[in-house]
Amino acid sequence: EVGMEDHLLISWDTSKNMTEWSIPSNNHDSSSSTSIQKEDNPLLLYNHPTRAVRGHSWDGTEFNWKHQPGHYGGIHFHDDDVYDFGWECDFEWVIPSGIPSGIYIMRLTKEQGEDEESLPLFICPPLVQFPSGKIDCEMKKKVCILVSTFTYVMYGNHARADFQPSWKGRMRDWNAYPHNPSQYPNYGCSTYNFHNDNSGICFASHLRPLFNLRPKYLTFGDSTCSGLRHFPADTHLIAWMHHNNIDYDIITDHELHKDGVAAIAGYQTLMTGTHPEYHTHQTLNALQEFRDGYGGNLIYLGGNGFYWRVAAKDEDASILEIRRAEDGVRTWASNPGEYHHMLDGGNYGGLWRRNDRPPQRLVGVGFTAQGSFVGMPYRRICFSPDMEWLFKGVEKNDVLLGDFGFSGNGAAGFELDCVDRQLDGGEHVIVMLAQSFDEDNRFMLVPEEVLTTYSNLSGVSSDQARRSDMVYFRTASGAQVFSVGSITFCGSLPWNHFENNISTILHNVIQHFSSR
Numbered sequence: 001e002v003g004m005e006d007h008l009l010i011s012w013d014t015s016k017n018m019t020e021w022s023i024p025s026n027n028h029d030s031s032s033s034t035s036i037q038k039e040d041n042p043l044l045l046y047n048h049p050t051r052a053v054r055g056h057s058w059d060g061t062e063f064n065w066k067h068q069p070g071h072y073g074g075i076h077f078h079d080d081d082v083y084d085f086g087w088e089c090d091f092e093w094v095i096p097s098g099i100p101s102g103i104y105i106m107r108l109t110k111e112q113g114e115d116e117e118s119l120p121l122f123i124c125p126p127l128v129q130f131p132s133g134k135i136d137c138e139m140k141k142k143v144c145i146l147v148s149t150f151t152y153v154m155y156g157n158h159a160r161a162d163f164q165p166s167w168k169g170r171m172r173d174w175n176a177y178p179h180n181p182s183q184y185p186n187y188g189c190s191t192y193n194f195h196n197d198n199s200g201i202c203f204a205s206h207l208r209p210l211f212n213l214r215p216k217y218l219t220f221g222d223s224t225c226s227g228l229r230h231f232p233a234d235t236h237l238i239a240w241m242h243h244n245n246i247d248y249d250i251i252t253d254h255e256l257h258k259d260g261v262a263a264i265a266g267y268q269t270l271m272t273g274t275h276p277e278y279h280t281h282q283t284l285n286a287l288q289e290f291r292d293g294y295g296g297n298l299i300y301l302g303g304n305g306f307y308w309r310v311a312a313k314d315e316d317a318s319i320l321e322i323r324r325a326e327d328g329v330r331t332w333a334s335n336p337g338e339y340h341h342m343l344d345g346g347n348y349g350g351l352w353r354r355n356d357r358p359p360q361r362l363v364g365v366g367f368t369a370q371g372s373f374v375g376m377p378y379r380r381i382c383f384s385p386d387m388e389w390l391f392k393g394v395e396k397n398d399v400l401l402g403d404f405g406f407s408g409n410g411a412a413g414f415e416l417d418c419v420d421r422q423l424d425g426g427e428h429v430i431v432m433l434a435q436s437f438d439e440d441n442r443f444m445l446v447p448e449e450v451l452t453t454y455s456n457l458s459g460v461s462s463d464q465a466r467r468s469d470m471v472y473f474r475t476a477s478g479a480q481v482f483s484v485g486s487i488t489f490c491g492s493l494p495w496n497h498f499e500n501n502i503s504t505i506l507h508n509v510i511q512h513f514s515s516r
Contacts, residue, residue, distance in 0.1 A: 010025050010027065010041060011025070011026045012024070012025055012026065012042075012043040013073070014051075014055070014073040014074070014075055015055065015065075015069040015070050015071075016069070018052055018065060018346075019344075019345055021044065021045040021048060021049075021051070022043070022045070023043040023045070024042050025040075025041040025042060025043065045075065047082060048081060048083050048205075048319060049076055049078065049081055050078075050199075050202060050342075051074075051076075052065045052072055052338065052340060052341065052342035052346070053074045053075070053076055053335070053338050054071065054072060054335065054338060055071060055072055055073035055074035056074070057070055057071045057073065058072065059071065060336075060337065062337075063336070063337045063339065063340070064346055064348075065340055065342075065346055066340070066345065066346035071337075076199060078195040078196065078197060078199070079196055080186075080195055080196050082186075082187070083188065083203060083204070083205035083207060083208065083319055084205060084207040084208065084319075085207060085208045086207075093106070095123060099123060100123075101123055101124055101125045101248075101249040101250050102248075102249075103121070103123075103147070103235075103238060104120070104121040105118050105120055105121070105215060106118070106120075107119075117214075118177075120213060120214070120215070122250060122252050123250070124250060124252060124255050124263075127259055141266050142246075142267065142268075142514075143246060143247070143248040143267065143269045143270075143271060143510060143514070144249050144250070144251055144267040145237070145238075145241075145248055145249070145251075145270075145271045145273070146250075146251055146252075146253070146264075146270055146271065146276065147234070147251070147253070148234070148253060148272065148276045148277070148278075149253045149254050150253035150254070150257075150278040150283070150310060151230060151276060151277045152206075152210070152212075152230055152231055153204045153206050153210070153213075153320055154191050154192075154277070154308075154310065154322065155190050155191075155192060155230055156190050156204055156205075156206065156213060157181035157184075157187055157188055157189050157190050157208075157210055157211055158181060158189070158190040158192045158212060158219075159180075159181045159182040159185060159189045159190070159193050160182060163182035163183075163221070166221075166222070167180065167221025167222060168180075168221075170218065170221050170222070171221065174218070176216045176217065176218045177215070177216045177217040177218070179211050180211060180221075181211045181212065184211070187211070188208055189201060190204065191203070192331045193331070194332060199332075200324060200332030202321055202322050202323060202334070203319055204319070204320045204322070205318055207318055207319075212229075212230060212231070213230075213231050214231075214232075215231075215235065217232050219232075220373050223373050223408075224409065225373070225375075225405070225406055225407055225408055225491070226406040226407060226491065227373070228406070228407065228491070229274070229275070229407075229487075230274070230275060233273075233274045233407060233487075233490065233491060234273035234274055234490065236274075236407070236491050236494055237273055237274070237490045237493060239494055240490075240493040240494060240498060240503065240506070243494075243498045244507060246510060248271075249267070251263050251264055253276075253278075253317075254317045256286050256287075257280050257282045257283050257317045258282075258315075258317065260286045260289075261286040261290050261293070261294070263286065264286065264290050264296065265290065265294050265296075267296060268296065268297060268513065269296065269297040269298075269299060269510065269513045269514065270290060270296055270297070270298055270299070271298075272298075272299070272305060273301060273302060273490065274301065274303075274407075274487050274488075274489070274490050274491075275302045275303070275305065275487055276302055276305040276306060277304055277305060277306075278307070278308050278320070279306055279309065279310065279352065280310055280317075280344075281309070281344070281347070282314070284306065284352065284357065284362075287362060288362060291475060291477065291479045292476075295479045297479055297480045297482075298363060298479065298480075298482070298483075299481075299482050299506075299510070299513070300365075300483040300485075301489055301506075302486070303367065303415040303417050303468070303484075303485055303486045303488075304367045304370070304417065304487060305367075305417070306352055306357075306359035306366075307328070307351060307352060307367055308322060308328070308350070308351060308352070309347075309348075309349055309351070309352050309355055310322050311342070311343040311347065311349070312343060312344070313343055321341050321342060321349075323338065323339050324349075325349050325350030325351070325354065326339070326350060327350070327353075327354060327448035328350065328354075328446070328447060328448060329370055329447065334349070334350075351448060353366070353448060354448075358420075358423040358424070359417070360419065360420050360423040360424035360425075361423070361424055363481055363483045364419060364424060364469075364471045364473055364481055364483050365417035365419055365469050365471060366417050366420060367415065367417055368416055368417060368445065368446060368449060368465055368466065368467070369416045369418075369438060369445055369465070369467070370414070370415050370416075370443060370444060370446060371413070371414060371415075371438065371442045371444070372442060373407075373408050373413070373414050374408045374409065374410070374413050374414070374442055375402075375405055375408030375409050375410025375411060375413025375414065375486075375488040375491070375492075376403075376410045376412045376413055376438070377400040377401060377402050377403035377410055377411065377412065377436060378400070378402055378411060378412050378434035378435060378436045379399055379401070379435060380394075380398075380399045380400075380401055380433070380434045381432060381433070381434060381435060382432060382433045384431070387472065389508060389512050390472065390509060390512070391505065391508070392504075392508050393504045394501045394504055394505065398501055401470075401501050401502060401505070402489070402492045402502045404492060404495045404496070405488055405491040405495055405502075406492070406495065407487070407488035408488040408491065410488060410492070411436075411484075411488060411489045411502050412436030412484075412485070414486075414487040415487045416436070416438075416443065416466065416468040416485060416486055417468060417469065417486070418458075418465065418467050418468060418469045418485060419432065419469045419471060420457075420458055422458075422459070427476070428473040428474070429473060429474075430472075431472045431473060432470075433470040434470040435467055435469055435470070436467060436468040436486070437463070437464075437466065438463070438466040443466045445462055445466060449465060468485040468486045469485045470484050470485060480512075480513055482509045482513075489502065493506065
């Protein structure tokens with residue numbers, strides 16, 4: 001409220017206009033010559049403080065702000081809220097006409113000295129409108145890789161609690177990216193960190209420097225393997241594609257959110273990277289329509305995918321929102337009554353599984369167990385003649401698949417996905433190709449699976465549930481789906497100069513999916 005002496009001139013109701021960082025004013029003296037017009041005096045909130053949170057009127061009778069906005073007049077301001085640095089433009093680069101879609105690196109160096117900054121550029125092809133429904137294969141283009149930019153941003157500047165200054169030695173010796181966000185909190189931390197007041201960070205943006213969105217960034221500085229995750233780990237797949245001369249385009253989560261299925265409708269096959277964890281309602285709908293409406297093939301090459309629901313503005317995904325509601329592997333938890341997003345009009349946040357859209361329905365497998373950054377081999381269990389095309393070039397006595405790799409030293413590791421017929425809808429005949437079980441007790445079941453100390457939702461023992469499943473199935477639309485259920489799978493692709501059984505299997509899958 002703003003007043004003069006005992007006269008109230010203007011006030012703002014902080015429960016209004018909840019989806020914006022602008023609150024309209026209330027005029028309290030329309031007859032006065034000093035009358036202040038409502039539309040001319042909004043209360044502007046800078047640096048994106050958190051709204052859709054409990055106010056002093058909240059009494060626990062309503063848990064969704066859009067049903068009782070008067071209970072949600074609170075605004076959380078943090079001294080470390082920072083999302084858009086608002087830097088002025090120093091130079092512009094025009095993308096050359098006809099440049100192939102792909103991931104490019106812009107290297108910035110000083111005129112004097114050895115300092116260098118490497119910025120990834122994700123260049124997508126022009127949007128082409130296709131008719132709705134299934135597209136004839138002759139009209140379709142090459143493989144498309146969905147780049148998990150939402151996941152990159154949500155993890156952006158993750159200041160890990162296990163960071164040690166000793167990591168700097170390995171970073172120097174390996175010629176890795178030399179900086180770590182744990183040492184530079186003034187750049188803003190990730191949604192895996194806390195604000196200075198110990199509340200969880202629920203907004204993320206790429207409009208600032210993101211240390212871990214750089215080539216050669218080490219997430220794990222003391223691991224016995226490469227220690228790469230997210231964008232650097234996804235370059236294992238990109239290198240493999242180039243080594244095998246497989247033509248491809250890229251589409252990012254941001255384009256998929258903005259353009260919907262139109263961004264990917266013209267492809268036969270869509271591949272993910274290692275960790276497509278975060279999705280909006282728009283991106284998940286687009287993937288489902290691509291598979292079921294257009295008959296598009298899916299190759300899911302990660303683990304813990306399609307897990308958290310995030311929100312963004314329809315027209316602008318430069319800022320993302322997460323509410324870490326009930327269940328899930330999470331570093332902080334939203335307060336009761338604060339499970340509904342601000343940006344998308346009050347939709348329930350949290351796990352997609354809690355929104356009745358478990359990943360098993362899309363790709364056949366879903367998150368079941370998490371461990372340290374270690375990997376294990378799969379054991380081949382499918383020897384059906386119908387699936388020989390997938391194992392072509394793999395010796396039949398070579399039952400261990402991926403007992404090697406740059407990520408965790410094995411193809412099945414860190415975060416594992418498995419089949420659960422109670423969650424996948426039972427619509428498809430899922431072929432179990434290979435499995436990897438946690439025989440050394442290095443993994444734990446995810447919280448949403450646990451019921452008691454001796455029972456879980458999967459209906460099998462904990463030892464049986466802590467596993468990775470490699471699967472294949474077809475849908476009624478003619479789409480084919482191949483899923484590996486592991487974050488570390490792609491780290492095995494470059495092993496032995498790309499000559500290994502994991503590389504062979506993926507090459508067979510892409511060839512088969514492209515031949516129909």
